Amino acid sequence: MNANTQGACAAIGPVGVGLIGDREFCDLVSARSRPLLEIASSLAARHAHDVPLTRPLIGRLLLESGQMEALLDEYGARQNQHWSRFRALMAALKNFARIGEVLAYIHRRLPAYRLLPVEADFAAATRERLQQVGGVVAVVATNLLEEAQRVGVQVTDLARLPEDFSERLPPGRLAHNRGDRITGDTATTVTHLATEFLNLAAESDLLRVSARVPPEEYAACFPDPVSEERLRQLTFRFHNLQSLYDTHVAGTSIETSDTNLPILRGHASVIYHLLEIATDLAHYYERHVSPRTGDAALRERPVVDTDATMATLFAYSMAFSSAHLTGGQRLCQGILRRYAESGRLEVPVPSYRGFHVRPSNLVARIVTHYGSAVQMDLDGKLFDAGSPLDLFRANETINARKRRWLAAEIARVLPDRTGALEPEAVAAAVLTIVHRLAGEGKIVLYHQPLQLSEEIGRRQGSVLENSVAEIAQLQATGQLDIRTDLTVTFIGDKRVLADVDALARQGYGEDAFGNNVELPKALSYLRR
Template sequence: MDSEKAAYGKFFTEKVRLFSYDYLKCCLYITSPDVLEKGYVLTKKLYSKLIATSQVLENFLDFHGAKNNKDWYLYRELSAAVRHLSLGGYSQKHILNRLVFYNLSNIENFEDQGRKTLDFLTQSLVKMAPVILDEAKRLDIPIPQESFTSSDFPGIATTDRLEYNINDEEKVQQQKHVVKIANEFLNIADHFDQFGFYEPYELEKIRTIVPDTINEVEIRRYEMLVHNLQSSFDTYVIHGGYAFGRRKLKDLRSHFSVVFHLLQMMGRLLHFYERHLRTAGYKDNYKKARNQLSFLVDPDMLLDRTINYGLYFACHFLSTGKELAREILNENIERNIIKVGIPVTRGFHSRPSLLVAKVVRHYGGQVELCAGEGRFDASSVLDIQWAGGKIQNENITQVSFEGDSRALRDIEILAGVNYGEDAMGNGIPLPKELKYLRE
């Protein structure tokens, strides 16, 4: 039995050396004069190496039960910290690298805050590297004799550009996809408004919303929605890069692309905060590891960068992209005109006005209610009620709606059930095509 245990220990020792080798070489590089004295920034290639090496090490340690071993728990937690901070750093580095191509307006503060965020992530990794090396020594894991050098991690940008020789004009039959994407962008932006704020939060306020309102699960849900939006755009609208093609469409892509990468970063930082800094179980080993991580990665600063940078600018770019999305939507929607009766017997009071406006806002395209010589915005409850007053005063019995044919189709269905109410003004069940109005 003892011989089997010894053999297993030898096997584990060799495996942990192999799985730690490149990970520790990265740590050696981060603590080297190249980084500490010459001030080299961490590149995407280095972040990528840190992500890959820390993940395989973390998986190896988890497989062998490090989360339940007092000797190996901290080494495992450090590998998780490196992975999540490097994933966040990779996304933030990508944003800064691509900013010149995004064609976003008034981004000076965004760029400054982005660099501040990246510096925090970089300095956190720099602080962790010597602790990781010391922990490896304590566990008798051999430290590599050689480190990586700056030449192993070049930056992604060069002064050269490849020749533009593939036509990147719009794809055939893309109009319906443009409409769908612009519509989905508006829906995501409207739902995300629940998180909106217009000035930085104090730390006390941030602690009241993380994780109760803002948490990894919520942010990653929106990350997936925006990722699907970007994927659809690249598949069905414009496949190529940013420099050519229909500028307005690519400007819209810039808005949801930068939001996507902000959400990526936020998701990783929130995971790290919720899983590794905020809670750590009741055992002393867990609490000790959490305290050590909190010393290396300032939880307050992490929350500030997650909310006052990540969330703030995600809200900002979703909001500023709305006008562009509506413009693109209205340029590409199929337009139509329908004539329908008015609600019996109370006209366009609150319920019918609200349901019509919800239909129009659901699709996002422009629709006008035409009553006599008057034209009213059918996405506005107040405008529809103004129209209702005119209809009543002039004894109008029929109105027309002009605009987005998708919305008109549903308004016609809604009118067919007297705009969702009976003759006494009580609400009635809506057809299944309109179930979204009850959500």
């Protein structure tokens, strides 16, 4: 099929589907869009900063714009030059009405969330954004009316709305007089929820990074790290967390007795709703105004202030999501400490150079992630497992034990001989011992040929003592390491110990030669 034929087919429409005349379609849209255009006319007549987004107004906007968008899509308006802008404005009206709905919900529910304090005034910022979005809805409605007139939709003689969409509600709440629900092992669910929140927090670098972006760099964040897809996935996971709480914890005796649990629910909920707003704003930017992916129908003649839209996305939605995420982390760590079940875990010492930088940091990050106190016991000495430096100190004890074991092994393979030997003979003895122990899998060689020190054969003591000292020197310089069956015992919260066990089973993130090893999925938060 050549280009001319393709163009002709595109003009006709999809295969097997006939065309509808512009006049017939315009009459259809005029009849079906009249309720929405009456609302738009009412909004256009008001000052942009005088549009309160009440539930009755938002409900009607979402209903009518959603139905009209579906109708326009059914007839392919998005791909039609005459109707594409009308369809884009319809989608924008629905999009910002939905954003207004979530903002209004947050504003109403804020006292019930009992959120931990953050640096900025979240309540004031929410009121400000709600007012701004009300103005955006009015502006989009005004442009929709103008575009309707341009495409031939009847906009004269629009009836005055009999309702003002105000919402006058009496104060107060119904009495809380139902008994507590009885569920299964709620305590286990609580710890699972707190753990999942911490895992989500560790995987939400997108929010922390975006919260620090200066305004002049907002646009450069698309599509990486910010995109509608990433935000939608994160939104889903926080919504799932909220649902899990409502199913297994809400209304139970444990929720009644632990005042921190409703606060945890509040943090999960407000982050979920903020991410809903962020997702819709990212969708609007990517779909309609982005220079890279936006549809020309709105990109070339935008109706919404892009700077204000991006400020709501970054400086409000993602910035406050990040702030409440941090507060939720502290809350969850406290919950896990209260519900902690202590245990003991014996695991091998890291095979590559013991608790050097990588293993020590990974273990400490697991402990810090949960906020629990965990200790490591080695030969009766206790080390703070949450401190990489303290774990690193354990290498002194580990290496001392390795040297004692090494002396016994050398004595086994090379019985001591009295008297001094020439340096060459000592060197030969050392190499014989090293290669024999390496062949038995008791020493791992990282460097060959081995670079012996200048002290060989010149130290005081026997051949055995010289050999032990020289091999210890080779170990200290990283040319080899000694394999032993040394173990340590971690003591503390069983949830922390389970992750330490998973880490130990993966060689503490490295193989016997110090190369990176992929961590298991359960430890995905350590990859951040």
